[in-house]
Amino acid sequence: xxxxxxxxxxxxxxxxxxxxxxxxxxxxxxxxxxxxxxxxxxxxxxxxxxxxxxxxxxxxxxxxxxxxxxxxxxxxxxxxxxxxxxxxxxxxxxxxxxxxxxxxxxxxxxxxxxxxxxxxxxxxxxxxxxxxxxxxxxxxxxxxxxxxxxxxxxxxxxxxxxxxxxxxxxxxxxxxxxxxxxxxxxxxxxxxxxxxxxxxxxxxxxxxxxxxxxxxxxxxxxxxxxxxxxxxxxxxxxxxxxxxxxxxxxxxxxxxxxxxxxxxxxxxxxxxxxxx
Amino acid sequence: xxxxxxxxxxxxxxxxxxxxxxxxxxxxxxxxxxxxxxxxxxxxxxxxxxxxxxxxxxxxxxxxxxxxxxxxxxxxxxxxxxxxxxxxxxxxxxxxxxxxxxxxxxxxxxxxxxxxxxxxxxxxxxxxxxxxxxxxxxxxxxxxxxxxxxxxxxxxxxxxxxxxxxxxxxxxxxxxxxxxxxxxxxxxxxxxxxxxxxxxxxxxxxxxxxxxxxxxxxxxxxxxxxxxxxxxxxxxxxxxxxxxxxxxxxxxxxxxxxxxxxxxxxxxxxxxxxxxxxxxxxxxxxxxxxxxxxxxxxxxxxxxxxxxxxxxxxxxxxxxxxxxxxxxxxxxxxxxxxxxxxxxxxxxxxxxxxxxxxxxxxxxxxxxxxxxxxxxxxxxxxxxxxxxxxxxxxxxxxxxxxxxxxxxxxxxxxxxxxxxxxxxxxxxxxxxxx
Numbered sequence: 001x002x003x004x005x006x007x008x009x010x011x012x013x014x015x016x017x018x019x020x021x022x023x024x025x026x027x028x029x030x031x032x033x034x035x036x037x038x039x040x041x042x043x044x045x046x047x048x049x050x051x052x053x054x055x056x057x058x059x060x061x062x063x064x065x066x067x068x069x070x071x072x073x074x075x076x077x078x079x080x081x082x083x084x085x086x087x088x089x090x091x092x093x094x095x096x097x098x099x100x101x102x103x104x105x106x107x108x109x110x111x112x113x114x115x116x117x118x119x120x121x122x123x124x125x126x127x128x129x130x131x132x133x134x135x136x137x138x139x140x141x142x143x144x145x146x147x148x149x150x151x152x153x154x155x156x157x158x159x160x161x162x163x164x165x166x167x168x169x170x171x172x173x174x175x176x177x178x179x180x181x182x183x184x185x186x187x188x189x190x191x192x193x194x195x196x197x198x199x200x201x202x203x204x205x206x207x208x209x210x211x212x213x214x215x216x217x218x219x220x221x222x223x224x225x226x227x228x229x230x231x232x233x234x235x236x237x238x239x240x241x242x243x244x245x246x247x248x249x250x251x252x253x254x255x256x257x258x259x260x261x262x263x264x265x266x267x268x269x270x271x272x273x274x275x276x
Numbered sequence: 277x278x279x280x281x282x283x284x285x286x287x288x289x290x291x292x293x294x295x296x297x298x299x300x301x302x303x304x305x306x307x308x309x310x311x312x313x314x315x316x317x318x319x320x321x322x323x324x325x326x327x328x329x330x331x332x333x334x335x336x337x338x339x340x341x342x343x344x345x346x347x348x349x350x351x352x353x354x355x356x357x358x359x360x361x362x363x364x365x366x367x368x369x370x371x372x373x374x375x376x377x378x379x380x381x382x383x384x385x386x387x388x389x390x391x392x393x394x395x396x397x398x399x400x401x402x403x404x405x406x407x408x409x410x411x412x413x414x415x416x417x418x419x420x421x422x423x424x425x426x427x428x429x430x431x432x433x434x435x436x437x438x439x440x441x442x443x444x445x446x447x448x449x450x451x452x453x454x455x456x457x458x459x460x461x462x463x464x465x466x467x468x469x470x471x472x473x474x475x476x477x478x479x480x481x482x483x484x485x486x487x488x489x490x491x492x493x494x495x496x497x498x499x500x501x502x503x504x505x506x507x508x509x510x511x512x513x514x515x516x517x518x519x520x521x522x523x524x525x526x527x528x529x530x531x532x533x534x535x536x537x538x539x540x541x542x543x544x545x546x547x548x549x550x551x552x553x554x555x556x557x558x559x560x561x562x563x564x565x566x567x568x569x570x571x572x573x574x575x576x577x578x579x580x581x582x583x584x585x586x587x588x589x590x591x592x593x594x595x596x597x598x599x600x601x602x603x604x605x606x607x608x609x610x611x612x613x614x615x616x617x618x619x620x621x622x623x624x625x626x627x628x629x630x631x632x633x634x635x636x637x638x639x640x641x642x643x644x645x646x647x648x649x650x651x652x653x654x655x656x657x658x659x660x661x662x663x664x665x666x667x668x669x670x671x672x673x674x675x676x677x678x679x680x681x682x683x684x685x686x687x688x689x690x691x692x693x694x695x696x697x698x699x700x701x702x703x704x705x706x707x708x709x710x
Contacts, residue, residue, distance in 0.1 A: 040549055043524040065313070128350050137352055216339055217346065220354040221303050221331035232334035235308040236464075237539060239520055239527075239549070 028252070034245035035059070042242040058246035066229060068250060075225035075254075077140050078215070079208035082147035083201055086155045089148075091197070094159035095185055099168055109160065112153040120150075120213045131218060138220040146218065147208045154207070155200055162196025163189070198265050202258070209255045226251035301329040302356040302587050302594060305344055307337050309577065311409050311539075311617045312359065315598055318606060322597050328590045337464070348373045348582045356591040360405055360580050362396040362648070363663045363670070368580070369404035375581040375588055377403045377595070384596050388621050393576050396648045396659075405580035406599040409539070410619030412642035413472065413572045415559040416526065416544055417533040418552060421445045421452065425532075432560045432570075435476065435501060438533065442509035445532030454509030456531035457502070459684040460518035463670050466684075467677030468573060468662035469535075474498040476563045476571035480652040481664050481701075486710040488701035490676075490694045498564075499690050503683060515684035527551060535561055535571065538642055541635035542614055558638035560645060569653055573662035574646035576620070619643055668708045672701050 034042050036054045044052075062068070097105050127146065128137075136142030166189065174188040190197065212227040219228060230251050233244040259266070306312045312334075319330045333355070335343060344358045348368065360368070368374050380386055386394075386403065393407040415433070422429055425444035430437065442454030458469040471481070479494035489495065506514050509532075511525060519536060523543055526534045527550040534540070547553040561572035579598060581591045597603060601623055607616045613629045618639055624630055625640045651661040658664040663673065679693040679700075 040527075043528065045528055045530075065316070124346065125350065128346055128352065132350060132352050138354060216335070217343060220305075220333050224333070228333075228335070231336050231339055232308055234336040235310075235520075236337040237309045237519055237537060238543065239523055240308065 028256075031245045031252075032249050034242055035249045037242050039239055039242045042245070043239055058242045059250070061243055062233070062246050062250065066232065066247070068229065071224060071226045071229040071251075072254065074140060074219075074223055075209060075227075075251075078143045078147060078223075078225050079205050081140070081144035082151065082208045083155075083204040085144060086148045086152050086204060087159075087197065087201060090152060090155040090159050090200075091185065091190070093156050094163050095189060097156075097160050098163035098166075099171060109157065112156060116150075116153055124217060127214075128218070137218060138222050138224075140223045143215060143218060143223060143225075146214050147211055150211070150214070151204050151207055155204055158200040158203070159193070159196065162193050162200075165196075166192050195265065195268050198262075199268070202262050202266050206255055206259065299327055299329045300587060300590050301331055302590050303331045303333060303354065304357040304359070304579075304594070305333045305335065305340060305355045306359040307340055307577070308334050309539075310542075312577070314607060314611070314615070315408070315603075315617075318603070321606065322594060325597075326590075326593060328593065330594065344582075351584050353582075353584060353586070355582060356585045356587045357579050357581055357594060359408070359577055361578065362574065362576050363660065363665060365397045365405045365578060365580060366399040366659060366665050367667055369399035369402065373583055374404040375583055375585070375592075377406055377581075377592070380406075380592070380596055384600060385623075388601070388623050390620060390622055390643060392574055392643055392646055392648070393620055396574055397576060397578050405576075405578035406595050407576040407578045407620040408599055409617035410574070410576040410643060411538045412574055412619070412639065412646050413469075413536055413561050414538050414541075414638055414642040415533055415535050415561060416541060417441075417557050417559065418445070418529075418531070418555050419557045420555045421532045422557070429557060429559050433562050434565045435505075435562045435571075436565050438535075438562045439501075439505050439508075442505060442533060446509045451530055452532060453511040453525070453530060454532040455505065456511055456517065456522040456525050456534045457506060457514065458518055458522065458536065459506065459510075459514040459681055460516055460521070461674070461678040461681040462518070463663065463673035463677060465518040465677070466681055467673045470499065470502060470677065470680055471662045471673075472561070472571040472573045473502055475569050475652050475661065476561070476567055477501070478564065478567045478569070478653040480654055480656050482656060482658065482705075484655055484657050486657060486705055488698050488705065490698035490701065495694055496690060499680065499683070499694065501564075503690060506684065515681045537575070538635065538639040539618065541639065542618075545614075545634060556634075558635050560638070560642060567653060569651070570645055572642050572646050574643065574648050575662070668704060672704050675700055 033049070035058055036056070037048065037052055038055060038057070041048055041052050097109065131137045131142055134142075136145075170192070171184055171188060174184050179188065210227070212231070215225050215227045216231060219225070230244070230247050233240060233247040306316075316332050323329055340359065341364070344355060344360070346352070347354045348358070365374070369376070389407060390410065393410045394403060397403055397405045397407060415429075415438070417429055422441065422445070425441060427441050427444060429441070438455065444454070446452060446454035458466045460466045474480070474495055477494050477498035479492060479498050480489050483489055511517065511530065517525075519540070522531065522534055522536060523540055525531050526544055529552045534544075541556075541558065544550050544556050545553050561570045563570045579595045581588060581595070585591060599620060601621060604616045604621065604624055608629070613627070614633050616624065616630070618624070618636070625636065630636050646661055648659050648661050658666060663669055676697045679688070679696045682688050683690055683693045
């Protein structure tokens with residue numbers, strides 16, 4: 001039986017949800033506000049919230065000093081490429097684990113996840129040496145491969161969870177109608193799992209976009225994405241918080257916009273299967 | 277050969293045959309400090325004069341260190357010039373990782389480089405990195421608050437004077453702290469500062485047999501003095517304050533004194549950034565009464581060439597340009613003498629226009645007062661003032677400074693921290709085979 005919700009309770013819940021949302025969003029909001037201040041205003045005590053002379057100077061300086069478009073383009077290629085490649089590999093893998101499991105399937109899933117528990121720096125040197133030998137250092141192709149491999153366990157796990165929610169009988173029916181394995185995955189399974197695949201895709205784009213260890217360590221001048229762009233504004237000797245904030249805002253803006261427009265899809269995908 | 281290198285080679289070949297005049301490109305790894313950013317802006321002049329294109333990779337200091345170390349040890353060849361400091365240069369030079377800068381042109385005038393900088397960036401008498409700018413540390417103080425306190429800052433004060441002055445200047449109600457000092461964990465942050473303080477109390481990191489010295493009374497005296505001073509006259513939460521946090525406090529008029537890098541002088545006297553720009557005086561870093569060593573350090577951001585680069589000649593050409601007298605004149609002509617990279621060349625301090633810059637004289641005196649080959653009262657087997665130039669130091673000192681920061685945060689006592697520092701350092705040094 002559905003629980004009745006009084007208007008009062010609804011109002012309290014709404015206020016609480018907004019409060020939590022604002023707390024979570026506050027650091028981003030503060031970064032955006034700081035990007036419109038002068039360096040002196042950025043460190044003012046007490047901190048200035050809205051009432052200061054808004055300036056676009058920091059954006060002009062950042063734009064003049066750095067080739068933003070090159071960093072942005074690299075980020076798009078690396079995050080998009082690694083995610084699409086990961087999905088292509090993970091869909092068949094998750095299909096086999098969800099619909100034709102063996103007695104070792106659970107172990108394999110756990111083993112895949114365990115690779116995420118290794119500190120990244122532990123394999124920096126081997127990967128760096130492999131990259132030197134293969135000529136992949138400071139290349140977008142190299143980063144696409146590395147980020148795909150890093151996020152693959154998460155992609156497989158998420159897709160596996162979504163696929164498990166799809167009744168196997170539907171696939172069986174498709175098979176009885178004469179569908180080949182390829183047709184079964186492409187035309188029956190994938191359309192039914194679209195919300196799950198979409199949310200996996202979006203989440204992995206965000207993860208790859210924000211990845212800062214490998215993108216900083218394996219790139220130099222050519223393939224560096226927006227993480228390197230932000231890092232270049234951090235200074236040990238000098239207060240450049242406003243410029244750093246402007247660079248950060250420019251780096252997160254594309255992903256923030258993407259998240260805003262796809263939030264319904266994201267929420268639907270993340271809660272997929274939770275309510276029947 | 278990989279497909280990529282094959283393609284690169286083919287492209288290079290086809291471009292080469294297409295005609296001469298193909299631009300050579302060098303890649304430089306650097307940090308986001310004001311002087312470095314300015315250099316990026318002027319690198320067009322270098323390209324115009326030589327035809328050599330310059331690509332910049334700017335990174336946060338610790339990331340840069342990790343990044344260039346990975347590249348240099350694996351011979352990755354990502355960078356033709358690296359921005360490194362006085363800590364890495366002698367160690368890397370000794371390992372054969374850097375190209376010796378022993379054939380710079382006569383016009384470059386290598387003898388013009390300040391002796392302290394040249395020594396600190398050399399190994400066995402060979403220069404391995406050319407200083408772009410150098411720094412020591414000194415006292416920056418508020419002349420108005422000092423006057424209000426009825427005190428007169430000597431040119432070379434003692435710690436005892438600094439303590440009395442700091443207490444007299446402190447006004448908690450007006451949020452004025454008598455003194456702001458680094459307490460943040462990290463070998464290059466609070467670790468560097470407490471090491472120079474310890475030097476000025478007669479302490480040292482190691483004796484001549486590489487035995488850790490944290491169990492000696494000088495360390496206890498230095499650390500206790502520092503903690504008491506900051507309790508009485510320092511800002512709240514100083515255990516997390518580093519260079520930038522103290523710079524921010526000083527610029528907002530919340531510090532009576534600040535002992536830190538000499539390059540900070542140009543920031544605190546810049547009226548566009550600082551609310552106290554016209555009320556700042558300078559003095560030598562202090563010493564403990566009766567101890568000859570002062571608490572000032574020596575550091576340089578320098579340009580070195582990793583061994584194995586394909587663009588060695590072009591890289592050397594760039595280094596000669598960026599660290600030359602002509603570059604200093606170029607910056608002075610466009611941005612004024614207060615904005616030229618300081619602390620690298622003797623001739624700069626002989627320039628009459630530069631002598632008018634308020635902090636020039638004290639910066640030079642501070643640099644000259646620092647001796648990295650003889651940094652402590654008792655003899656030591658190492659080179660370096662605020663660091664020990666051995667590869668193990670960064671790891672050990674980071675841990676030790678974390679123990680000290682825990683004291684500043686009130687989480688443990690001075691004795692407990694020194695005991696842990698002694699045990700940890702001894703263990704690490706033994707494991708490293710000293």
